[in-house]
Amino acid sequence: MKYQSTRGNAAGIESAEAILEGLAGDGGLFVPEELPQTDRSFIESLAALPYAERAAKIIGLFLTDYTTEELLACTKAAYGGKKFDNARIAPVRSISDDSFLELWHGPTSAFKDMALQLLPQLMQTALKKTGKKEDILILVATSGDTGKAALEGFADVEQIKILTFYPEGGVSDIQRLQMVTQQGKNVEVIAVKGNFDDAQNGVKKIFNDAAFAGELKAEGVELSSANSINWGRLVPQIVYYFTSYIDLVAEGRITADEVLDYTVPTGNFGDILAGYYAKRMGLPVGRLVCAANDNNVLADFLTTGIYDRNRDFHKTISPSMDILISSNLERLLYHVAGSEKTTAWMAELAATGRYQADAETMSTIRETFRAGWADQSATRAAIQSVYEKDNYVLDPHTAVAYRVAQDYIKAERSRTKMVIVSTASPYKFNDTVLAALDKDVPKDPMEALTALSNIADAPIPAGLASLKNAEELHRTVVEKSEMQRAVAAFARK
């Protein structure tokens, strides 16, 4: 299988190259030139296998330049050891009529681990396959979840280093502690005096500085990124749509071939797009419901066909969905409308912050997609009502999806079985969750974990509990203007 850019260029690229490059040269995203097809016997053949082997089979349909042995080594390193605290890796938890696909059993307690545990393995294997001799330096600007998940995934991976910038004072206490205690001989974590946009713009500037890239390359270092536009981050996410389907059949909650709907808390559109790929590959997926918070640019687009980022940015209690540009939507547009229209819309978006998709495109998209959004009080109410009903504690992102799913089922009188995709452990957002449940919120983040564990029917994840005694290893703080110098210094280390 070969890859090309959503903007029509770079045809005939192998997946290993696409994963190392991240973004295509024309500014587009890499997409497979055709979509592999699966049938019922393929799906049934996965049922008896552990998650790592299921993943190797499904991912192997896309990464055809990797050998079966290579892929199995990658997926076993990611999902086969002790890094996830649930042997099923991505278990479906069914409570009364609701089914939650829990994607937060990895080392950092959020769904980013599903992809960022595997991406480093895929990259390292790609380096070997392509014979690249340079070291890769991954730069990340993070508002919280991605930074820690990337650090955890890339720590001690050979031939790759990782440097994460976070805004000083701009991440939660737990998120800061998770990052500054990160171990590994190839990792660095630096606070930037500024907000998330400052950190992100600083990283973008470094990526766009060709002279700087040349200097580093002369010293044997190439910059790369681990953000969610990389195909190597998207493809691992297709797997859990298949495994959740298989598991619900095995539990007798659906019959083989029965159609299943998913509601997905959405930010950059990567998670839900993976569900679209699964459907196009033949998995019996019906609707994909896109759930947004107050930053409802995507919900508006899927409803009206107009994408307009010219609106206020809201900082919400579901921060990982606080996004106004959903990069992966470009891939959906490409698959539905082709590269010519996609290129034009993306140019309009860059120039004016707005574009309108044509009626034919929207009607195809709406065969599969629905959307809704929940504001912060509806989100808190969802946390409370599920806890009262089922003694199950939702994190605020999953609570957005829960509320949007309820609205969807009611509005469309749907009788199709719905899976809510659950993207973070409630412990990761314990202050918001405790407040939503009308509990006191201890100031100390470790005490807050304990307070939540007294009411939640689930243990504190090991990665969070261990923060209590972990040493703070990364204390560097830099001005925005010093970020490039920090990158150069770490590259030479």
Ligand SMILES: *Cc1c(COP(=O)(O)O)cnc(C)c1O
């Ligand atoms: C990243 C993230 C999301 C959004 O996922 P996308 O793939 O960006 O749409 C939702 N919830 C949590 C907890 C996340 O970390």
